Amino acid sequence: MTKNMTKDTAIISQLQQDIINNSQKGFPLTSKPYKTIAEQLARVNVVTNEQEVFAAIDDLDNQQVLSRVGPVFDHKKAGASTLAALAVPAKDLDKVAGIVNQFDQVNHNYGREHTYNLWFVVTASDMVALKSTIVNIELLTGLPVLVLPMEASYHIDLAFSINVTGVESPFYSPENKHLNQSSTLTESQNDEISLSDSEKVTLRGAIEKGLPTHLSPYQVIAEQLALSEQQVMMQIANWQEDGLIRRFGLVIKHRKLGYDANAMVVWNIPNDDMDSVAQKLAKCAPVSLCYQRPRRLPDWPYNLFCMIHGTDRSLVLQQISQITEQLGLESIEKDVLFSFKAYKQHGARYCRTKTSKINVGKTDNSNDIKKQGQAHG
Numbered sequence: 318m319t320k321n322m323t324k325d326t327a328i329i330s331q332l333q334q335d336i337i338n339n340s341q342k343g344f345p346l347t348s349k350p351y352k353t354i355a356e357q358l359a360r361v362n363v364v365t366n367e368q369e370v371f372a373a374i375d376d377l378d379n380q381q382v383l384s385r386v387g388p389v390f391d392h393k394k395a396g397a398s399t400l401a402a403l404a405v406p407a408k409d410l411d412k413v414a415g416i417v418n419q420f421d422q423v424n425h426n427y428g429r430e431h432t433y434n435l436w437f438v439v440t441a442s443d444m445v446a447l448k449s450t451i452v453n454i455e456l457l458t459g460l461p462v463l464v465l466p467m468e469a470s471y472h473i474d475l476a477f478s479i480n481v482t483g484v485e486s487p488f489y490s491p492e493n494k495h496l497n498q499s500s501t502l503t504e505s506q507n508d509e510i511s512l513s514d515s516e517k518v519t520l521r522g523a524i525e526k527g528l529p530t531h532l533s534p535y536q537v538i539a540e541q542l543a544l545s546e547q548q549v550m551m552q553i554a555n556w557q558e559d560g561l562i563r564r565f566g567l568v569i570k571h572r573k574l575g576y577d578a579n580a581m582v583v584w585n586i587p588n589d590d591m592d593s594v595a596q597k598l599a600k601c602a603p604v605s606l607c608y609q610r611p612r613r614l615p616d617w618p619y620n621l622f623c624m625i626h627g628t629d630r631s632l633v634l635q636q637i638s639q640i641t642e643q644l645g646l647e648s649i650e651k652d653v654l655f656s657f658k659a660y661k662q663h664g665a666r667y668c669r670t671k672t673s674k675i676n677v678g679k680t681d682n683s684n685d686i687k688k689q690g691q692a693h694g
Contacts, residue, residue, distance in 0.1 A: 327380040327573045331482050333373045335363050337567055338486040341476035344386055344528075344566040346550045351532060361487035371532060374567070378530070384568040384662060385527025386534075388556070391563045392467070397447040398440045399466040400610065400622075402433040403458065410434060413458050414660040422450040426661035429581065429654040433463060433617070436581070436654075437661070463617055469591075469609040472599035476564055477626070481574050510548045520544070520552055526663075527568075571626055572659055578630040582637055583619035585612075585650040591621065597644050598623055603636040618650065630655065 329337075335358060345353035351374070352367035359365070365373075377383045392398035405413045410428060417423055417437055426437040441447040451462050478486065512520065519542055528534035539546045556562040572579070586594050591609060598621070599607040606624035627633040634653070641647055 325573070326575045327377075327382045329377065329380070329382065329481065329574070330373065331484055331486075332363065332365055332369065333377055334479060334482050334484075335486045336370060336373055337377070337569060338478045339489050341566045341569065342564045346535070346554050346565075348533060348535065348546060350534065357489040361489050363487060367532065375530060377567075380573065382570055382573045384570055386567055387524050387527035387565065388553070388562040389564045389568060390525075391560055392440060394559075394561045396440060396442045397444045398438065399447060399451075399464055401437055401439055401451065401454075401465065402463040403435040403437075403460045404433045404463075405435050405458075405460065407434070413460070416457050417454055418661045420450055420454065422446070423454075423661060424663050426659075427656045428658035428660065429656050431652065431654045433654075435660075436656075463613055465610040465613070465617070467608050467610060469595070470607075471595040471609070472604060472607040473563070476566070476569075477605050479569075479571070479574055479576075481628075510545065510551060512544070512548060512552050516542070516544065517552065520549065524553070570659075570662060575628045576626045577656075578627045578633050579656050580625050580627075580633050580637065581654040581656070582623050582625065583652050583654065584621040584623075584646070585618045586621045588620075594644065594646070595621055598640065601640050601643070603627075603633075603640070619652065 336354065339357065340354060344350060345357075347353045349367065351371040354370045355365050355367050358370075374383070374386065390396075403413065403417070414426060414428065414435055417426055417435065420439075422439050422441050423437050424440055426435070428434055429436050439447055439450050441450060451464060455462050478488075480486070520538070523538055523542060529537045531537045533546075535549045536546045538544075539549045542549075553562065553565065557565055584594075595607055595609060598604060603625045604623045605626055606622070608622055609620060610622055612618055612620050625633050625636055627636070633655075637653060641649075641651070
């Protein structure tokens with residue numbers, strides 16, 4: 318373990334690290350996906366089998382390393398989404414975080430080192446539902462919400478490789494990692510097994526929280542929805558092809574692996590320089606996220622956000638200094654917001670349109686997130 322790891326940090330095997338590094342973007346669309354993963358790993362000399370892979374992933378789930386095995390949707394195509402923040406008195410932070418957590422539409426919620434110290438993501442089926450959620454949060458917390466929707470995305474990749482064992486993982490790189498079975502079907506066969514709009518909505522809702530824990534997860538979903546296994550796999554593959562699903566695989570809670578020195582760096586970039594600076598920043602190796610959001614003057618002057626994830630705070634600060642100097646941004650106003658607590662993490666719930674029942678008296682949901690997952694933290 319590194320010096321920053323604590324008793325809350327999960328301990329994982331080399332096999333588990335190898336699985337994580339090979340399956341964050343390409344969980345197989347096959348009848349026996351865990352067997353397929355074992356076969357893929359065998360090609361890079363990692364000896365394992367279906368049962369061992371299944372047990373390794375299940376253990377990651379039990380250790381709360383996994384958010385889910387399933388989709389990460391493109392928020393622009395899937396519904397409405399925004400980053401939001403509250404400036405909460407320090408003594409009330411846990412209480413207010415608990416209130417925010419009770420909204421199903423809130424899928425990520427982090428404490429950060431700043432006057433705006435509670436940062437969360439709201440997702441909904443459409444803008445009406447999104448705005449309604451924000452209004453309700455303001456009513457229940459008594460605080461104005463800083464609303465910062467994404468205006469442009471320059472780099473989004475939270476599926477970065479990890480090394481917590483000290484041994485680099487080998488990487489399996491097939492031409493088509495997710496094994497799109499629908500590509501082998503003729504046009505007429507595709508038409509015969511294509512889903513209706515209502516079936517697509519139901520399937521999306523079924524996979525949002527992740528695949529069921531089963532050796533044949535697509536068959537389980539198919540039986541639940543009165544579909545065929547082939548229909549389920551084909552539709553997921555189609556969603557990947559058209560970009561609704563940005564990636565399909567293991568979604569990791571990086572803080573559980575010791576990546577708890579995570580900084581959101583915000584910059585006040587002149588509008589005319591935005592594209593050139595953002596494109597350079599997005600190419601910097603430590604940066605896992607880079608996107609433009611609106612200023613909210615006078616309280617929030619920043620319009621470019623990037624994330625740097627690390628296990629050591631001093632190293633992350635060093636990386637930020639190097640990037641600043643490398644890109645000539647010394648004169649640009651910036652701030653660094655380290656996260657210090659993950660209050661809530663799970664996949665976006667676009668298919669839910671109703672606000673969950675709110676209990677203002679409940680103040681701490683931090684123990685209720687075992688099956689929830691990935692964000693900017």
